[in-house]
Structures are given as structure tokens and as C-alpha cells.
Amino acid sequence: MGxxxxxxxxxxxxxxxxxxxxxxxxxxxxxxxxxIYVLQHLPSVGLICSSLFxxxxxxxxxxxxxxxx
Numbered sequence: 001m002g003x004x005x006x007x008x009x010x011x012x013x014x015x016x017x018x019x020x021x022x023x024x025x026x027x028x029x030x031x032x033x034x035x036i037y038v039l040q041h042l043p044s045v046g047l048i049c050s051s052l053f054x055x056x057x058x059x060x061x062x063x064x065x066x067x068x069x
Contacts, residue, residue, distance in 0.1 A: 015021055038047065
């Protein structure tokens with residue numbers, strides 16, 4: 001373990017204790033659990049179509065809502 005690795009550890013721990021990071025992990029966990037539930041209860045054909053729809057709607061919403069180019 002080099003000197004750069006040792007100085008990196010406090011910043012990693014500082015990031016892990018930030019409330020926004022904890023909220024992001026919680027949100028990710030909830031979305032993952034809900035996706036597993038949906039995969040078990042709905043036919044996969046509809047899920048594939050809705051997942052592909054996200055590849056279209058997210059850039060469109062980004063363009064109009066966030067003025068992204």
C-alpha cells in the first residue's frame with residue numbers, strides 16, 4: 001500500500017458517511033428490489049419494451065427539462 005492509497009482512505013470514508021451518498025445507496029437498493037419483484041410477477045416481453053422506452057424518453061426529457069444538448 002503506497003502513500004497515495006493511505007491518503008485516499010479518509011476521503012473514501014468521508015464520502016461514505018455523507019447523507020446524500022447514503023440516500024443514493026438506499027434509493028439504488030429500493031429500485032433493485034422493486035425490479036426483482038417486477039421481474040418475478042410480469043411477463044418479460046412487456047418489461048423489455050418498457051426498458052427500451054427509457055432509452056428514448058430519458059434523452060428527450062433531458063433535452064427539454066435540463067436544456068442539455
